[in-house]
Amino acid sequence: MTVPSPSGESNYKSHISDTVYEEKLRQSFAYYSDKWDNQNLSYHYKIKRQWLLNTIHEFYHDPQKTNLNLKILDAGCGNGLYLIDIVEALENIYGVDGVGVDLTEEMIETSRKRALDLKGKYEWFPMDLENDDCKSKLGEQQFDIIMMNGVVCYFKNIPQVLNSLKKLLKQDGKLIIIHHNPNNLTNLVLKIKSLLESEFIWVRNPSNKEITTYAETKGYLLKKYQILPCGGMPYFLYSLGKIFWDGYGLVFTLK
Numbered sequence: 001m002t003v004p005s006p007s008g009e010s011n012y013k014s015h016i017s018d019t020v021y022e023e024k025l026r027q028s029f030a031y032y033s034d035k036w037d038n039q040n041l042s043y044h045y046k047i048k049r050q051w052l053l054n055t056i057h058e059f060y061h062d063p064q065k066t067n068l069n070l071k072i073l074d075a076g077c078g079n080g081l082y083l084i085d086i087v088e089a090l091e092n093i094y095g096v097d098g099v100g101v102d103l104t105e106e107m108i109e110t111s112r113k114r115a116l117d118l119k120g121k122y123e124w125f126p127m128d129l130e131n132d133d134c135k136s137k138l139g140e141q142q143f144d145i146i147m148m149n150g151v152v153c154y155f156k157n158i159p160q161v162l163n164s165l166k167k168l169l170k171q172d173g174k175l176i177i178i179h180h181n182p183n184n185l186t187n188l189v190l191k192i193k194s195l196l197e198s199e200f201i202w203v204r205n206p207s208n209k210e211i212t213t214y215a216e217t218k219g220y221l222l223k224k225y226q227i228l229p230c231g232g233m234p235y236f237l238y239s240l241g242k243i244f245w246d247g248y249g250l251v252f253t254l255k
């Protein structure tokens with residue numbers, strides 16, 4: 001069942017049923033699994049990647065501890081681009097195990113191929129974060145870092161997913177969420193498109209405040225918040241600043 005936003009905003013898929021939505025979502029991501037490479041968004045990609053790396057250093061860098069062996073879960077890893085880049089960049093500093101899960105087998109397959117012959121340690125699992133029992137897929141694994149980049153808007157029940165991820169986070173672990181601002185220009189254009197084309201599924205991006213409220217009610221504490229470009233927005237518009245600010249990065253710990 002879909003949970004409406006705290007302010008009762010209309011839902012992205014009010015005109016179609018849950019099962020139709022789930023099937024369309026799966027088909028759409030399966031289709032893009034071997035097409036996306038973020039090359040055309042490289043400016044945004046590099047900033048998000050750097051922000052993730054800086055954030056991990058900020059919380060974990062300690063010259064006294066050389067082999068922390070960080071375990072990182074990329075929940076909704078897509079084609080594996082971010083997880084792989086991050087594991088390869090941090091491997092020599094901390095020792096990292098990367099686990100990527102995604103709704104579609106196709107995304108997982110693309111990620112697996114991308115990681116072949118690299119030096120980092122990876123595991124990849126198809127998994128529906130809303131409906132699957134995480135424990136049955138991941139066993140007793142617990143993570144230092146769980147990241148979700150551009151994923152939360154696809155959940156029908158965000159609080160429920162945040163709650164189930166708690167089981168996978170170590171007591172001092174960090175949940176890192178990157179997402180789009182609901183009022184960014186791209187989202188407004190897509191919203192208009194969805195009004196004109198009934199078949200087009202517009203996904204309502206949750207705001208930073210909404211995510212924070214959900215997380216706090218589920219036992220997380222906000223540790224860091226930053227405005228970020230999240231993709232889709234040309235640089236000159238992003239540089240117009242807060243009028244069209246594009247997205248945000250949030251870091252939570254367990255209370």
Ligand SMILES: C[S@@+](CC[C@H](N)C(=O)[O-])C[C@H]1O[C@@H](n2cnc3c(N)ncnc32)[C@H](O)[C@@H]1O
Nearest residue numbers: 029076077078102103128129130149150151154
């Ligand atoms: C916009 S893509 C982002 C992919 C990746 N995190 C990145 O930044 O490149 C969203 C991803 O979330 C995945 N996803 C959506 N709903 C999901 C669910 N319920 N469980 C797991 N993954 C999901 C999709 O399959 C898709 O790969």
